[in-house]
Structures are given as C-alpha cells and as structure tokens.
Amino acid sequence: xxxxxxxxxxxxxxxxxxxxxxxxxxxxxxxxxxxxxxxxxxxxxxxxxxxxxxxxxxxxxxx
Numbered sequence: 001x002x003x004x005x006x007x008x009x010x011x012x013x014x015x016x017x018x019x020x021x022x023x024x025x026x027x028x029x030x031x032x033x034x035x036x037x038x039x040x041x042x043x044x045x046x047x048x049x050x051x052x053x054x055x056x057x058x059x060x061x062x063x
Contacts, residue, residue, distance in 0.1 A: 003049045006057045010034070 024030055049056060
C-alpha cells in the first residue's frame with residue numbers, strides 16, 4: 001500500500017512574525033542542507049513506511 005505525504009510549504013512555514021528565511025544569509029549551511037535533501041532519492045526509505053499512523057511530511061519544492 002502506497003503512503004501519501006503531507007506537502008511542506010517552506011515559504012509559508014518561514015513566514016512567521018520573525019521570518020526565519022530573512023535571518024539566514026544566502027550561503028547559510030541550513031539552506032545547503034535543505035537543497036541537498038531535496039536532491040536525494042528517498043524512494044527506498046519511503047517504501048518502508050507502514051500504513052499505520054498519521055500522514056507523514058514529505059518534501060515539496062516551492063518555486
């Protein structure tokens with residue numbers, strides 16, 4: 001059984017009273033990590049998710 005994943009809208013998540021995206025310089029390591037994880041093939045990991053529990057979060061590229 002295939003699992004569905006919640007979409008993560010990082011722009012919305014970072015649009016808080018203090019916008020975290022504005023606190024990080026363009027070359028900050030956190031931005032590199034998010035971009036690197038977005039390029040990983042996680043299909044083997046996702047295939048091992050069980051069908052129980054709530055809907056997990058997955059990566060969603062927001063342009």
